[in-house]
Amino acid sequence: MQYGAELYVLGAGGAFGFNLGDVLFQLTMFLILLALLRKYAFGPVLGIMKEREEHISNEISEAEKSRKEAAALVAEQQGALKAARQEAQGLIENAKKIGEQQEKELLEKARSEAARLKEAASKELEQEKDQAIAALREQVSSLSVLIASKVIEKELSEQDQQQLINEYIKEAGESR
Template structure:
């Protein structure tokens, strides 16, 4: 058996191999940390930051979309109110025009009615005047004929009818 200070009893545990393996393991960990874990952790941090930025951007977009939606709702409400106001204003204006047209038509009808009444009255007066003139003329003619000769009642009636017929034909 070799006399080695690092060798323990009969089980054969070699301390030199253990230390060597331990040193190699530490060197392996240092190399992994420098070449694998460092870049891997950097990539993981970059990915984490990228995801956080994307989440933040998505949240901002969502908030902007909600803001735009609310603005659109408000604009739609205002547009509906404005449209309702325009409709009501148009109805009111239409009603006013209808009333004005009705009033103008009634005034025109009343004016035409009064004009027709005046014309009828004028023509009536002219007819009465013409009739009086004819009656006076006939009366004078009848009186002159009666004075010229004495007539019987039948002759007077015939004479009056003849003169009325003559006056109607002259007209």
């Protein structure tokens, strides 16, 4: 048990059984280890943590920016859709007005064409009536002359008959 006695001897030099040299040695080693950890472990780890924090912060900022852009784009699209609907409504109303105007114009043209055709038909009917009356007068005069000539033929000479026909034709022409 000699080994246990040496430990006791080493530990007997300090208060509560601690040796001051060992404590200082361990404290020095701890500080060196802490400095090495700080330089080689904590520095890079903190750098990585800082980069990660900045990356996350940038991602959050970009996400917020994207959300705002998306909201603005949605609002813009809604405005464009509303404008398109209004434009379509205006086009429909304009087409209705044009259709009504064309309907009125077509009705007016049809009425004026009907009136023109009616007037033309009336004129043509009047002309045909006049021609029929003239033809009828001519036939009546021819028949009258023929009848009169047969009646007179028995009593008049050929020369008197010709003179009578000419006078009758003149009278028929003047009464027209």
